[in-house]
Amino acid sequence: MTNPAPSPPPQKPARKGALRPALLAAARTLLDRDGADAVTIRAVARACGVSHAAPANHFADRRSLLTALAAELFADLAEAMENALAGAPQNPANKGSGTARLTAFAEALVAYGLAHPERYRLLWRRDLLDGEDAALQGTMDRLYARLLEELSALPLPAGKDPETAAVGLWSLCHGYVSMRLDGNFIARRDKESRAPRHSAMIANYLAALAPPAHPA
Amino acid sequence: MTNPAPSPPPQKPARKGALRPALLAAARTLLDRDGADAVTIRAVARACGVSHAAPANHFADRRSLLTALAAELFADLAEAMENALAGAPQNPANKGSGTARLTAFAEALVAYGLAHPERYRLLWRRDLLDGEDAALQGTMDRLYARLLEELSALPLPAGKDPETAAVGLWSLCHGYVSMRLDGNFIARRDKESRAPRHSAMIANYLAALAPPAHPA
DNA sequence: CAGACATTATTGACACTGTCAATATACATG
DNA sequence: CATGTATATTGACAGTGTCAATAATGTCTG
Numbered sequence: 001m002t003n004p005a006p007s008p009p010p011q012k013p014a015r016k017g018a019l020r021p022a023l024l025a026a027a028r029t030l031l032d033r034d035g036a037d038a039v040t041i042r043a044v045a046r047a048c049g050v051s052h053a054a055p056a057n058h059f060a061d062r063r064s065l066l067t068a069l070a071a072e073l074f075a076d077l078a079e080a081m082e083n084a085l086a087g088a089p090q091n092p093a094n095k096g097s098g099t100a101r102l103t104a105f106a107e108a109l110v111a112y113g114l115a116h117p118e119r120y121r122l123l124w125r126r127d128l129l130d131g132e133d134a135a136l137q138g139t140m141d142r143l144y145a146r147l148l149e150e151l152s153a154l155p156l157p158a159g160k161d162p163e164t165a166a167v168g169l170w171s172l173c174h175g176y177v178s179m180r181l182d183g184n185f186i187a188r189r190d191k192e193s194r195a196p197r198h199s200a201m202i203a204n205y206l207a208a209l210a211p212p213a214h215p216a
Numbered sequence: 217m218t219n220p221a222p223s224p225p226p227q228k229p230a231r232k233g234a235l236r237p238a239l240l241a242a243a244r245t246l247l248d249r250d251g252a253d254a255v256t257i258r259a260v261a262r263a264c265g266v267s268h269a270a271p272a273n274h275f276a277d278r279r280s281l282l283t284a285l286a287a288e289l290f291a292d293l294a295e296a297m298e299n300a301l302a303g304a305p306q307n308p309a310n311k312g313s314g315t316a317r318l319t320a321f322a323e324a325l326v327a328y329g330l331a332h333p334e335r336y337r338l339l340w341r342r343d344l345l346d347g348e349d350a351a352l353q354g355t356m357d358r359l360y361a362r363l364l365e366e367l368s369a370l371p372l373p374a375g376k377d378p379e380t381a382a383v384g385l386w387s388l389c390h391g392y393v394s395m396r397l398d399g400n401f402i403a404r405r406d407k408e409s410r411a412p413r414h415s416a417m418i419a420n421y422l423a424a425l426a427p428p429a430h431p432a
Numbered sequence: 433c434a435g436a437c438a439t440t441a442t443t444g445a446c447a448c449t450g451t452c453a454a455t456a457t458a459c460a461t462g
Numbered sequence: 463c464a465t466g467t468a469t470a471t472t473g474a475c476a477g478t479g480t481c482a483a484t485a486a487t488g489t490c491t492g
Contacts, residue, residue: 019469037343041450051471053451058469062450126398127253140400160420167392168417172384175391182342184356201384204376208424233488235440257479267442269480274440278479 020058022048027069031118036128039066066122067130073119074139077112081143084108085150099206101150106173106202113177121181124174144170154210165209172205173198236274238264243285247334252344255282282344287351289335293328294359300324301366315422317366322389322418329393337397340390360386370426381425388421389414 026047030039041062042052059065088104113120129136147170151162176198242263246255257278258268275281304320329336345352363386367378392414
């Protein structure tokens with residue numbers, strides 16, 4: 001099946017078996033520009049210069065196309081968060097606030113959401129995606145496991161388990177980003193011009209999770 | 217579009233000038249049963265036994281219909297949260313953690329979301345609603361102001377302002393409910409059969425906000 | 433009361449969507 | 463070359479929101 005391209009891929013009418021990635025790229029562009037609603041089978045086909053039914057050979061239906069796109073986006077997000085972790089100080093021996101890595105993790109999540117609104121929104125549009133998709137679930141589970149791993153390496157106070165802390169941190173970030181993106185009341189009071197509120201919010205949450213050695 | 221569900225039961229032709237409330241009631245039923253996607257102008261009209269263009273006299277377009285419905289739902293939510301506040305102990309001037317009222321507030325929000333998934337989801341579907349609608353914005357703003365009021369009555373530790381605390385608490389609850397409803401990874405680990413995690417989560421957050429009376 | 437007006441409901445149409453069926457083209461392998 | 467598989471095209475259908483023209487209903491005025 002895999003053949004070396006006999007001629008360079010010049011234009012939208014992509015050669016050989018290159019329609020599938022072209023469709024995904026077009027879908028991503030449409031998503032960023034006009035939101036998930038604009039990512040229709042026919043619009044994607046038009047953007048690739050093929051007939052309206054051509055995508056059916058690569059994606060069974062619209063849900064399948066959006067799911068594949070979301071899996072790509074989730075992988076991007078996971079990479080961004082992994083990079084953030086790599087740039088954070090290694091946690092262990094140094095006691096006290098080992099929350100620098102968690103801060104980096106949470107900040108990266110929020111930053112991705114605010115930087116790519118439509119992409120972030122799509123990730124959670126369960127009505128548009130196939131929640132049973134293996135690729136999608138796998139990336140999500142790995143990301144959550146990563147957070148749990150970081151949290152488990154932290155000495156938590158008695159009565160606080162890593163699972164609840166992980167769910168809380170993720171909920172905090174996800175809720176904040178969602179309401180910012182949806183333009184609801186939080187957004188009207190939390191302009192970008194101010195110092196970013198989410199940083200203080202995250203810091204507060206993490207400080208409570210692992211209070212510094214000398215509480216004020 | 218796929219047509220999964222059997223058609224809703226045809227209803228009585230609402231006489232007189234009572235079509236508008238009938239449309240809203242039908243929309244609410246459709247929403248609860250099949251989600252926001254199922255709330256189409258034509259389906260609502262069918263449910264009320266009128267022609268497909270009859271609703272146009274009461275709602276300019278689909279967005280207008282859904283916005284009116286969402287305003288109703290937001291009022292319901294506000295009422296539920298107000299009731300929860302009424303049942304909570306009045307802010308005790310005597311001492312210590314006056315977070316009981318905030319706990320009631322947050323628990324009521326989460327309870328509403330988990331009890332009425334489709335209604336809660338619609339509240340934040342900005343792509344389906346008119347964010348500039350006065351009724352919708354008014355109810356939302358009043359609810360947020362109420363939370364801020366409760367938080368401002370609380371003696372916060374230095375370095376923590378009510379605004380950030382309010383945004384954090386709301387984000388925490390909203391994020392948790394969203395991910396539970398969307399069936400994402402949190403839901404797969406946070407079954408109803410266990411003790412509800414959100415209670416511990418909320419308690420942890422509020423405890424950090426106003427630490428108990430015995431400081432170091 | 434009768435006529436004029438405003439509100440509301442109906443019918444029909446258009447463009448758009450997802451999806452299916454039948455067809456046509458290309459490619460690869462025997 | 464012939465055959466067969468993968469892919470692309472055309473055409474159709476049901477469903478949707480929304481508009482225009484029409485009809486029916488009520489209400490108010492003179």
